Amino acid sequence: MEIELQSMIKVAAYLGGGMSIGFGAIGAAIGEGHAAAQANRALSENPELSGDIVKTMLVGQAVAESAAIFALVVAILLLFLQVPAPTVLKAASLIGAGLCIGLGALGSGVGSGMPAAEACRGIARQPQLMGRMTTTMLVGSAVCQTPAILSMVIALMLMFINFGDAPVVKAVALFGAGLCMGLGAIGSGMGSGHPAGEACKGLARQPAAAGPLTANMLVGSAVSQTPAIFAMVVALMLMFLNFGESAFNPAWAAFLGAALSTGLSAIGSGYGCGLAAGASCEGIARHPRNVGPLTTIMLVGQAVAQTPCIFGLLVSFILMFKAFPETAALAPAMALLSAGLCMGFGGIGPGLGNGMTAEGAIRWVARQSESASLLMRIMLVGQAVSQSTAIYAMVISLVLIFVI
Amino acid sequence: MAIEGIDLIKAAAYLGAGVAMGLGAIGPGVGEGMVGAKACEAIGRNPQQAALLTRTMLVGQAVSESTGIYSLVIALLLLFVV
Secondary structure, eight states: OHHHHHHHHHHHHHHHHHHHHHHHHHHHHHHHHHHHHHHHHHHHHOGGGHHHHHHHHHHHHHHHHHHHHHHHHHHHHHHHOOOSSOOHHHHHHHHHHHHHHHHHHHHHHHHHHHHHHHHHHHHHHOGGGHHHHHHHHHHHHHHHHHHHHHHHHHHHHHHHOOOTTOOTHHHHHHHHHHHHHHHHHHHHHHHHHHHHHHHHHHHHHOGGGHHHHHHHHHHHHHHHHHHHHHHHHHHHHHHHSOOTTOOHHHHHHHHHHHHHHHHHHHHHHHHHHHHHHHHHHHHHHHOGGGHHHHHHHHHHHHHHHHHHHHHHHHHHHHHHHSOOOOOSOSHHHHHHHHHHHHHHHHHHHHHHHHHHHHHHHHHHHHHOGGGHHHHHHHHHHHHHHHHHHHHHHHHHHHIIIIIO | OHHHHHHHHHHHHHHHHHHHHHHHHHHHHHHHHHHHHHHHHHHHHOGGGHHHHHHHHHHHHHHHHHHHHHHHHHHHIIIIIO
16 A cells, blocks of 8 residues: 555656646747747847847746746656655645646746747837836736746645645645646736736837836736736635545535636636736827826726636635535536536636727727726626626536535 | 436536536637727727617627527526436
């Protein structure tokens, strides 16, 4: 039995390590490719600045790379990890750790590529802004890295904290914690790239607006981080709450459902909030005097785009805290897993759609600030309709939890 | 064994309901968001046509919503009828 557990740990660690760098390498590579493509374009516009442009490209790519480096570090740690006291819990948390940083690095890698790309193009247009452009790029892409860093923290906690010998159902909760944080980081990481990229682009267009532009970028991308933070809250709860007396059969499905509900629904909300923030930065660069109405409509639009993720969080909390009676049947467990899947997937589309609607409205508030209240009204009506499918998904989830 | 069979069928129906509504909500959500975005842009460009554009937006979104409602119907059928 001892040997079997030891090999189970090895299987989990190798599987986790593979998924970590396998998923984790996708985002950074795409982001860096985008940066390099735009750097080439910038070079063709202004070849005599090749030194500055290549330097900016490399700095930007280095930041985007850090997400993949996190994944690489976790993968190497997983490959050579020594576990003195192997348990099923440890095996599950190692797979969870790999998935967590692998998926979590995906979005940040893509997102960080956007400011790098726009900074290269901006320098080709406005060479004298080199210093300020590099600062904006670095601040923007640092914010894009936050979801990857949150995932890294959760992954390391899963690897190195000893969870003792809690009941086996805790193993599912630990795996779920990794899954939730990993999925939840994708949207925020990718989304934060939009305000960061648009701020760099805007700086080249309107250097005088640097102050409000940076402020708006930071506010917008901070709000875009909330879905990732919700995912971290759920992950920490799954790791540290005491589920001691839950019966294995329906509880495993409830934990997995809780992880999927917040993790998946955060993807749409995170990306949607990023779209809104990007449009707002673009608008401020075009018409700096409209910064007031732009910030207002951005925050309202982001708040609405956030709701599907809040529904997801709600379903997760219900799944974690409601006591489910022990059963031998499969159907009650499937109903709980399905509730999480339903709300999770169901939140992606409305989150994204609400963000797109906000993006369209914000873009035109910048151009026509006198129509701001009309546009706000239309935006809210459009978002409400787009929201309806998330509400259907929540209704089905709640029926699956409470009625079935 | 017969009970196990029913249990399995119920489990599949529940899972199917969740997946149907969950995945089915993605398309309408994104599609309606696009409609909303373009309607806001059009109203921004031409604010005096706001009433017409809002109406058109709502009609377009209603059509896009229909697939979400199909998913809802199938999910409810899987939960309560099948």
